Amino acid sequence: MNEPLVSTALLALHLQEWLVLDCRHSLQDTGAGRRAYLTSHIPGAHFLHLDQDLSGPMTGQNGRHPLPTPETFAETLGKIGADSARRVVAYDDMGGVFAARLWWMMQWLGHDRVSVLDGGWQCWVAEDRPVNAQMPQPQRARFYLEERVGRTVDTDFVLHHLQDPAMCLIDARAADRFRGENETLDPVAGHIPGARNRFFRDNLDSEGRFKPPLVLKTEFEALLGGKDPVGVVHQCGSGVTACHNLLAMEYAGIGPGRLYPGSWSAWCADPSRPVALGSS
Secondary structure (H helix, E strand, C coil): CCCCEECHHHHHHCCCCCEEEECCCCCCCCCHHHHHHHHCECCCCEECCCCCCCCCCCCCCCCCCCCCCHHHHHHHHHHCCCCCCCCEEEECCCCCHHHHHHHHHHHHCCCCCEEEECCHHHHHHHCCCCCECCCCCCCCCCCCCCCCCCCECCHHHHHHCCCCCCCEEEECCCHHHHHCCCCCCCCCCCECCCCEECCHHHHECCCCCECCHHHHHHHHHHHHCCCCHHHEEEECCCCCCHHHHHHHHHHHCCCCCEECCCHHHHHCCCCCCCCECCCC
């Protein structure tokens, strides 16, 4: 079973055998996720922090959440018991956006046995499933790294393909930030010219679960407008929420596309790069 999503019911059946990772986080309060985890979490879950575990060092040019090196991330996974055989399930309390970053990163390193908990923490608690505050004892494992090349693009690639009709940029930020309004996270407002907007929350239904695959497929195909999914490059503010769209396309059976990890925060670091405002 290599499904990108698992239900709360299925996770409950496999709590003793699967590796569960708590990825709760807040961009506005970066300590909130760890505090929530220490208060209560799914039994046996280990905590991974977006800034400390799912990101690498910032240089001022590579965005707010650059990827760590594959070797560094493989070491992080091995410390908490992830190996090539064990199924991993990640969850958060933001509709799966931070869990999706973990999902994508593990696939990037060659591990397909990873899923996001559909409905996340809120659904688990609402169904009165077990929680506790006990710290799991890490059982170190060896995570065998098999990096999949071609899963990412860099800023130079995007810049040199702006006029290439084969590339289709999809920006996962909210529509107001895409248009250049209400920017609070990055120093420059706007978006990369030619990008199309697909707010990651549009992948979810009113209960916070992912929409059915057929609905997602229809919506993404309308967004692509006939473009080949092979040319899709996903981006957002810093390469995090873009992973939610990557997961949604995978779940819809369209194909994963590629990630621009630096995203808008890397793009706007150089004032010589073009900036677009408005809806197009």
